[in-house]
Amino acid sequence: MRDRAELVAITELGQAFEHGADIASDNIQSWGIQLEKAWLTSEDDRVSEECWENQDDGWIPYDNPFTSGDYGPLRFPGCRCTKLRRRAR
Numbered sequence: 500m501r502d503r504a505e506l507v508a509i510t511e512l513g514q515a516f517e518h519g520a521d522i523a524s525d526n527i528q529s530w531g532i533q534l535e536k537a538w539l540t541s542e543d544d545r546v547s548e549e550c551w552e553n554q555d556d557g558w559i560p561y562d563n564p565f566t567s568g569d570y571g572p573l574r575f576p577g578c579r580c581t582k583l584r585r586r587a588r
């Protein structure tokens with residue numbers, strides 16, 4: 500992380516993105532369409548151990564927590580992970 504401004508920008512953008520996508524996902528599920536989710540890391544040497552474990556969970560039911568206990572990114576300021584969503588099989 501280069502400096503505090505970058506950390507804040509990455510964190511705020513990530514939270515805004517996840518929040519918007521969660522609202523859209525909630526709407527879709529309210530129409531009776533079941534979703535599942537997966538944790539996607541940046542896959543580089545700065546990814547935390549718990550984020551890797553969450554990614555290893557693969558696709559899980561949308562309302563379940565990941566291994567870390569979190570329901571989705573971001574786990575901490577500077578977490579660059581995102582959540583993938585798709586229709587449940």
Ligand SMILES: [Zn+2]
Nearest residue numbers: 550578579580
């Ligand atoms: Zn992360």
